[in-house]
Structure formats: C-alpha cells, structure tokens
Amino acid sequence: MMKLFVxxxxxxxxLGIVVVTMPLKRNINSMAIILLLVYSLFFIYTKRKEVxxxxxxxxxxxxxxxxxxxxxxxxxxxxxxxxxxxxxxPLIIFALLFFYLKPWIKKKEVRIVLRTLVISAISYSLFLxxxxxxxxxxxxxxxxxxxxxxxxxxxYTEALHxxxxxxxxxxxxxxxxVFLSFLLNKGRVILKVLILVFLGVNxxxxxxxxxxVSLMLIILILVFSKFRxxxxxxxxxxxxxxxxxxxxxxVFVPIVKERMVDMTFGLxxxxxxxxxxxxxKDNNYNGGLAPRFQIWDCAVEVGNENYLxxxxxxxxxxxxxxxxxxxxxxxxxxxxxxxxxxxFNNYARGGLVxxxxxxxVYFYSMVYAxxxxxxxxxxxxxxxxxxxxxxxxLNLQLGIVxxxxxxxxxxxxxxxxx
Numbered sequence: 001m002m003k004l005f006v007x008x009x010x011x012x013x014x015l016g017i018v019v020v021t022m023p024l025k026r027n028i029n030s031m032a033i034i035l036l037l038v039y040s041l042f043f044i045y046t047k048r049k050e051v052x053x054x055x056x057x058x059x060x061x062x063x064x065x066x067x068x069x070x071x072x073x074x075x076x077x078x079x080x081x082x083x084x085x086x087x088x089x090p091l092i093i094f095a096l097l098f099f100y101l102k103p104w105i106k107k108k109e110v111r112i113v114l115r116t117l118v119i120s121a122i123s124y125s126l127f128l129x130x131x132x133x134x135x136x137x138x139x140x141x142x143x144x145x146x147x148x149x150x151x152x153x154x155x156y157t158e159a160l161h162x163x164x165x166x167x168x169x170x171x172x173x174x175x176x177x178v179f180l181s182f183l184l185n186k187g188r189v190i191l192k193v194l195i196l197v198f199l200g201v202n203x204x205x206x207x208x209x210x211x212x213v214s215l216m217l218i219i220l221i222l223v224f225s226k227f228r229x230x231x232x233x234x235x236x237x238x239x240x241x242x243x244x245x246x247x248x249x250x251v252f253v254p255i256v257k258e259r260m261v262d263m264t265f266g267l268x269x270x271x272x273x274x275x276x277x278x279x280x281k282d283n284n285y286n287g288g289l290a291p292r293f294q295i296w297d298c299a300v301e302v303g304n305e306n307y308l309x310x311x312x313x314x315x316x317x318x319x320x321x322x323x324x325x326x327x328x329x330x331x332x333x334x335x336x337x338x339x340x341x342x343x344f345n346n347y348a349r350g351g352l353v354x355x356x357x358x359x360x361v362y363f364y365s366m367v368y369a370x371x372x373x374x375x376x377x378x379x380x381x382x383x384x385x386x387x388x389x390x391x392x393x394l395n396l397q398l399g400i401v402x403x404x405x406x407x408x409x410x411x412x413x414x415x416x417x418x
Contacts (some may be wrong), residue, residue: 006046008104014039016116018405023124023162023170026397033090033401040097043104051100058411059095061364062404065394066091068350068357077314084313088394090401094408102412110413114177114376121174122195124160124167125202131159153207165391166398168203168211169383173406175199176218176379183226183234197241204249210390214383221379292340292390295332298323299344303351310351320348338395342388345395362388365407377410 014036021029044051069088073081098105132150139147149155157164175196182192203215223238302311302319311319317336324333339345346354362385369377384393384403393399 006043008043008109010039011036011043011101011104012109012112015113018401019113019116020120022398022402022405023120023160023167025161029397029401033093037093037097040101044100047104050103053100056099058368059099061361062095062408062411063092064357065361068354072310072312072350072354075309075315076312080314080317081312084395087397088400090397090404094404095411098408098412105413107414110409113409117170118174118177118195121171121199125171125199128156128159128202132156152205156205156207162398163396164206165208165211165387166393166396166402168206168208169214169387169393169402171199171203171206172211172214172218172383173380175203175215176222176376179219179222180226180375183222185231189234193237193241197245200241200245201249204246210387214386217382217386218379221382222375225375294327294329295324295337295340296344298327298329299339299341299348303344303347306351308351308353310347310349310354312349316349338392340390340392342392342394345392358388358394365411368411374410377407380406380410 014032017032018029018036021032066088069085069091073085135150136143136147139145139150153164157167160167178192178195178199182189182196200215203211219242298320301323302316305311305319310316317338320339321333321336324330324337329337339348342358343355346358350357362381366378366381366385369375369381384407387393391399393403
C-alpha cells in the first residue's frame with residue numbers, strides 16, 4: 001500500500017499543478033506549493049536510505065537572498081518583514097526540493113513539466129482572447145466600434161487578475177521552449193509555428209514593453225545559437241514571422257502601437273488610448289521613461305541614507321513616499337509606488353550588500369547555464385535580468401515563485417533540449 005502511495009509520478013503531477021497555478025490568485029498557487037512540499041518531504045523520508053544529505057554550493061548560493069532577508073529582520077518594520085519572509089519562502093523551498101528530488105526526476109519528467117508550461121500558456125492566452133471578444137460582442141456586436149482596451153494591457157489580463165508583465169514572462173518562457181524545439185528539428189513544424197505566432201501575438205497584446213524586449217532577446221539568442229544548423233526553409237520562415245508579426249499587430253491593433261512605440265519615445269503630445277497610469281482622467285499621460293527616472297532617483301536617495309545594509313522592510317517604502325512628496329510626486333506617494341526596478345529596490349532596502357547578493361545570484365545562474373550549455377536556462381536568466389530593470393519581480397509572490405521554481409528547475413534537473 002505504501003509503495004502505491006509513494007510514487008514519483010505524483011511529484012510530477014504536483015510540479016505541473018504548481019506551474020499551471022502560477023498565473024492564478026496567490027492563495028491557489030500557495031496551496032499547490034504546500035501540497036508539493038508536504039508530499040515531497042514524505043517522499044524523501046521514505047527514500048531516506050537512498051538520499052545523500054550533503055552540502056551543496058549551488059543550494060547555498062540560491063538561498064542566499066533568503067538568508068539576507070532574515071538578516072534584514074534586525075532593522076525592519078516587523079509587520080512588513082514577517083509578510084515578506086513568508087512570501088519569500090519559495091527562495092529556499094524550491095532549491096532544496098529540486099536538489100534532493102533530482103535522482104527521481106529524469107529527462108522525460110522534465111519534458112512533461114515544460115510541456116505543461118506550454119499548454120498552460122496557450123490555454124491562458126486563448127482564455128483571455130475569448131473574454132476580450134466576449135466583452136467586445138457585448139459592447140458592439142457588429143464590431144463597428146472596437147473597444148481596444150479589451151484587447152491589451154490591464155483590461156486584457158483583468159480576467160486573470162495578473163499584471164501583464166508577469167504573464168508576459170510566463171508566455172516568453174513557453175515561447176522559448178517551443179522555439180528551441182522548432183530549431184532542433186523535432187517534428188510538428190506547422191503546429192509549432194502556429195503556437196509561436198499565437199504566443200508572440202499575445203505578448204504584443206499584453207502591452208508590456210519589457211516583456212516584448214525579453215521576447216526579442218530570446219528570439220535573437222536562439223536564432224544566433226542555432227541558425228547555422230537550421231534548414232533554409234525554416235530560416236526564411238523565421239525571418240518572415242519576425243518581420244510580419246509586429247507589423248500586423250501595430251497596424252491592426254492601434255492601442256498596442258501607441259503604448260509600445262508612441263508613449264515609450266514620447267512621439268505625441270496627447271494619446272488616444274492613455275488610460276494607463278492616470279486612471280483615465282485625461283489623455284495626456286506620459287507613459288515614457290521619465291516617471292521611472294524620477295522613481296529611481298528617489299530610490300538612490302533612500303539607499304544612500306544607509307548605503308551598506310539599506311533601510312529594511314517597511315521603512316524603505318516610507319522613505320520613498322517622503323521623497324516622492326518632496327519632488328511633487330503626490331500620486332506616487334499615495335499609491336505606495338515601489339522602485340519599479342529590482343536592482344534599485346535591493347539597493348534602497350538592502351544597500352550595497354543587498355544589491356551584491358542579487359547580482360551575484362543572477363550572474364552565477366547565467367554562468368552556470370553557459371557552462372552547462374543549457375539554452376533554456378540562459379534565456380530564462382536573460383529574461384529575469386532584463387525584466388528586473390523595470391519591475392520588482394522578487395517583491396510579488398508570482399515573481400518569486402516563477403524565478404525560484406524555474407531557476408532551481410534548470411539548475412538541478414536535466415532540462416537541456418539537445
């Protein structure tokens with residue numbers, strides 16, 4: 001009876017559930033993680049004679065951010081600190097679990113988890129498109145007037161209650177899995193092309209500029225690394241899709257072009273679709289980089305107050321709000337705007353030490369991926385490094401779980417698609 005219950009396939013199912021629930025509400029994903037943790041601990045206990053409980057340099061490096069968070073408890077607001085400790089538990093959970101479970105998770109099981117990611121990304125994208133068209137049909141059934149808000153950015157992802165950038169990272173990783181398989185000539189070419197186009201278009205529709213940059217980098221890295229070994233027909237097909245997709249999206253979905261291009265570079269004085277950021281009060285919202293520079297300037301000022309170890313949890317946000325008010329950024333203060341950059345966040349909250357810990361983990365992970373010639377891991381880390389420029393991805397559960405799960409997954413399991 002015990003042997004029937006202790007089955008590594010159960011672990012694969014639970015890993016799949018964690019992947020599937022990442023874009024959903026955090027309590028759902030948390031339940032999936034708890035189930036995985038409880039069963040995995042039971043599984044490891046039953047296999048304790050086969051498990052080698054030993055020191056691992058990789059595990060220690062991956063959990064360093066969590067250890068530094070514990071250190072910050074000595075100079076942080078307790079309520080804020082305790083919430084962040086609980087939220088950051090995946091930093092230690094996934095590194096330890098994947099390290100000790102790796103003897104039972106082989107290449108076949110790894111492919112199942114990655115396939116689950118791809119299927120989930122397609123399903124969520126299809127769901128959002130269906131919701132968008134349903135809302136449009138209720139608005140104007142004959143499509144004589146199209147409410148483009150339904151088809152991009154926050155309105156588009158509203159049904160999942162998820163920030164567009166975080167869903168964008170999820171879709172980009174799924175895109176990388178399919179694209180690498182496509183370049184490696186693993187069959188089902190037409191199906192893979194359709195999936196790539198579908199996921200690529202959805203990344204555009206999400207309206208997250210940093211997610212789009214990540215997608216472009218993923219394509220460039222994979223094409224550069226495998227282009228010479230790719231058939232001429234595939235080369236032509238790839239280049240055609242890369243050129244045609246953004247043109248078609250920008251032409252037929254004007255709201256995406258306005259947000260992605262016009263707002264970013266300040267090409268207009270007023271915008272037709274400028275609801276984002278100013279709650280729709282007017283259409284003169286500046287969606288370019290200027291507001292980010294103001295936020296980052298405050299982050300540096302706050303970090304400089306305690307440049308070695310930072311200001312800790314809770315106190316950092318209060319200091320940021322004070323800085324916003326001093327610069328006339330009242331709305332930023334009212335909304336408790338964070339630093340909109342993981343790097344500036346780590347400096348303001350953790351000082352030079354906190355910034356070094358973050359950069360070290362990122363750098364070590366990228367070097368590890370290069371040494372192991374794991375293109376998926378490398379592309380994943382490139383995406384994390386890039387998105388961290390404009391998002392505090394390790395301040396939200398989805399970002400923490402996404403990073404910790406897949407970084408540990410690629411670290412300790414054979415996820416190379418040779």
